[in-house]
Amino acid sequence: MHFSSGRPGGSVGASCIPRERDALLSFKRGITSDPMGVLDSWHKKDCCQWRGVKCSNRTSHVLRLHLRNLSPETGLVGEISNSLLSMDRLVHLDLSMNYLEGPSGRMPEFLGSLTRLRYLNLSGIPFSGRVLPQLGNLSNLQHLDLSGQSYPYMYSKDISWVARIPNLQYLGMNSVNLGTIVDCPYVVNMIPSLKALNLRSCSLPTANQSLPHINLTKLERLDLSGNIFAHPMARGWFWNLTGLQHLYLAGTKLYGQAPDALAHMTSLEVIDLSFNRNMGTMTTSFKNLCSLKILDLSWCQIVGNIKDIIGRMPQCPLNKLQVLRLGYNNISGNMPDQTAHLTTLVVLDISVNNLNGGIPHGVGLLFSLSRLDLSSNNLSGPVPSEIGMLGNLTMMNLEGNNLTGNFTEEHFASLTRLKELYLDGNSLRITVGPDWIPPFSLEEAALGSCQLGPSFPAWLQFQVDIR
Template sequence: MHFSSGQPVARSAQAAYRGSGTPCCPSSAASPATPWASFTLGTTKTAGVKCSNRTGHVLRLHLRNVHADYLDEFYGDNIGLVGEISNSLLSMDRLVHLDLSMNSLEGPSGHMPEFLGSLTRLRYLNLSGIPFCGRVPPQLGNLSNLQHLDLSCQFCTGRMYSRDISWVARIPNLQSLGMNWLNLSTIVDWPYVVNMIPSLKTLGLGGCSLQTANHSLPHINLTKLERLDLSDNIFAHPMARGWFWNLTSLQHLYLADTELYGQAPDALAHMTSLQVLDLSYNRNMGIMTTCFRNLCNLRSLDLSSCQSDGNIKDIIARMPQCPLNKLQELHLGSNNITGIMPDLIAHLTSLVVLDISVNNLNGGIPHGVGLLSSLRELDLSSNNLSGPVPSEIGMLRNLTILDLEDNNLSGHVPSEIGMLCNLIMMDLGGNNLNGDFTEEHFTSLMRLKELDLTGNSLRIAVGPDWIPPFSLEYTHLGSCQLGPLFPAWLQFQVDILLMDISSTGIVDRLPDWFNTTFAKVTYLDISKEIGGRLPRNMEFMSLQSLFINSNKLTGEIPNLPRNITFLDMSGNCLSGNLPSNIGTQYLSSLAVSSNQITGSIPESFCKAEFLEALELSSNLFEGQVPQCFGAKNISFLMLSNNRFSGNFPSFLKDWKQLTSLDLPRNSFFGRLPLWIEDLVELRFLRLNQNLFSGEIPATISNLSRLHHLNLAGNALSCAIPWHLSNLTAMTRKYVKDSTVDSDTYGNYSDMVHAYDFASVVLKGRELNYSIGIWDLVSIDLSFNQLTGVIPEEIAALDGLINLNLSWNQLTG
């Protein structure tokens, strides 16, 4: 086996790895007392090599990359061993256990080696997580002694395939078979094949693109099967027609995201060994009629995102009702469940996880919730629950997650919530709660890491010398009352990564400890009312997203954090030039509108190759826009109400993703280019109150997505272009592109909707349209020197709300 190694390898292990034909584990490396050789290859610390104590032959190679898992196997840094599996491995003719999983051993060809089928003594073979491609070699069917075979590769979906798995039936003693994420889409008879292996206990065929499970097996041989994973396939038939409901030995059944619909059959009641049942992310289960009362061993039931209807009381009544309650996890989130939660659910007191989020529950949270003493996770978010938070929640001492966000809960938060000594996450945001959140509410929350109280009318009422018992990582306190002084207790939160304290009534200056305390913060929203100056040395902070808009900040902008990606400083009183390092290569969105910033746009923007939105309007910028803009994917360029000059920027020709171009109230001059038609994504174009001259290019009519055009107040002459009927976005028949126009301005809607120069001249009056201007279908060519006849085609633009051609020399 060839590999690359970053560190020395123990000589005995190296010999074994190369496949020596002689006994390869000398006593110095593998004595009876220490039959394992532990070593490091690349970044992989392995369990190593096990040899026979009598002959020294290699019996076991366990080289799994233990630092990787299925979440990072393809994209993480823990690639483990790199290279290919060599046929020299065949000289290890006594090998019974081979585990090379989670490594990068696909080699140049990328194919799984066929010669592995010659290691006939193997009882255990694990190649999962190796990104092979091509056909699964049927020679693996020669491994007649195999008991465990795992070829799964989650992030290799579709790379490896098989059109015939009949070879699996030639492995008579196979107990565990994993083929998850292999492409088996052309195989129809797969249930008949696996039914020929009565020894199977575990079968994983998740994500294999299987087309159906609607089979009728005359006899079920899989009487020992305990675990079956068929999730992420494309069955698309009634759930009740699945052949697997007769597998009464099953303990774990995974059918998530298989496009099954309808209810499970009555046969489910006979599957009394079931411990885990996952039916989540299937479609249109309809009114819940399935009964789970007899499933006394059930520990986890997941029915989330199944488009299931029903009353919560009826659904709860269908849960297992047995002398010994074992149900620990109940997931009912993202359905259409209605009704009022029952107060007494004695048969569910064993619950550890209860998730009924994103439904239509109403009424209050029952006081009986305090009886669920084993609960660790309670998620009732995104419902229509009303009334107070019951004080009995304080009895749930094992609770680690409490999520009640986005309901209509009201009143004061009970101080008993401070008794939840194991709580890690508390989310009460998006309710109508009021009153004080005092030190008593936090008394025992030593483990709290995430706190969300956003959108309530709560006041954080703690003393100036209070030291919190917790160290938060995520805190959302927007719209709560924290001020007027900057909260002193935040200086102890040195582990915060994300913080929202916007609109919290703080009218203080930023404290001296701001930079050091929040050095780890990557997302910070501190908009509204803050005064003073920005602190120096911000460039050493970890900030990636900073929203400090609509404050009363003054002075110059200091050097900014080096990894800044999203920055909004609009609506302050900032002055001076932009800092020289503002155009970092990571910058994606910059908004500094409505300040008093002077000078020109720094040349550092030439390096901002990922910039998508630039909003500099209503400042005192001057000079020409740099021609070296490195970005090619900018969607929004907003420079209105400054002192910019020069010709229409030629670099815009390469900006094929430009959606909004806003340059009014500047001193741009010259002719509009014919290549303006190349800006095919343009929806919003305002060039009014500049010094542009010459004719309006006829090619402008090719901008089929344009719905707002303002060229007023220039020195444009000649006739209005014909073919305006090509501006189809200005017609009522225009069908929006759902991938783009369902939200015309995408992730930047908040930015454009807050844009301050939202006005339009309508019938001689300049009106402030605020948000509406971005969706206003309008053409304004007024106050120019246009001549000739008004084109009749303009009448075809029947979606127009505003058409202003006044103060020209037009006829017709």
């Protein structure tokens, strides 16, 4: 395949083939609205110079038609013309996020005849009705995205056709109703080339299955969030996928703890188990997951001591953990000094729990921290001045605790990037000099219960960006 880009969407060194130009013009005639002017260039003689069109420099055939939009509300409106069949060398077709349709609002059947396609993205197009099983004829596909966006939903009662696409690397069917599919893991396990599987909010009935032999050795991303499984987390079919890097299981009503097999999934970089409301006492260990960057366990009804939970975080010579979300659980105890060992953290959220005691001085060692949320706990005592060393901090939320004492200029010393400050619901005094000029420019602040002085503080007068 040989093509080169001129301006965005065009090709140089190619001259348009007349029948393919006619096919594109026929497609344009099916478009009834083009609010962003995407097709404004579709009148020039050489269609290889049209926006969204790329041709082969060697044969001049159209190879790519890329008309992806940011949102259907501003996208193309109209019908997908079967004139696309005339472009029989097409390998890349992206019509995503446009308000397009086929007959009666359904996916047009002729798409199953574009057998040279390697890339097909129809995501965000408000199709209704059944997903075409004829897409299984596209045996050269490497990327297939059929993800819906909103009602009316597409559905499929049989996805066995997917197994006929032997080189598929990406499959996206988010928001496609798969409520009657019980063999999903067995079908996708027949595609060893698969690297990403996105099946979010598909009404899948269960993940309580086991694969006797794992073929998905290349799978790096699995998103099953938003499917209501409602069975023990440990029974999921995915725990032996040791090559996984991203695992999303948010809002699946899985309950209990992850199995010991998780400790062997050492390639994991992202784990999202949020909004699974009944995990109970934390027994899962993440100590060996040295590649882990994001761990979201918020809204999981986790019960336990914060020291024990922090002790289960990755303990590696080169930790990579950047985001730790533990908000909206039932975690208690004093924040341990070990928190300071998580030096790569960018986001730390332990809000809406039952933490008590003071904020450890070691929090000042989390130099990469951008967002710190310890709100709605039972923390008490003074805020350590070391918090003023967090030069990357953009948001600090300590509201709704029992914190006391002074917030001084030292607490703010290096907070040059601070945009959001929430200290309400404590008994804090902000004591700074009358001529102090803060190093930050706040956009949001909640200081309702703080003692600010006998008169409106001069430093707040400089915060002109507060909304």
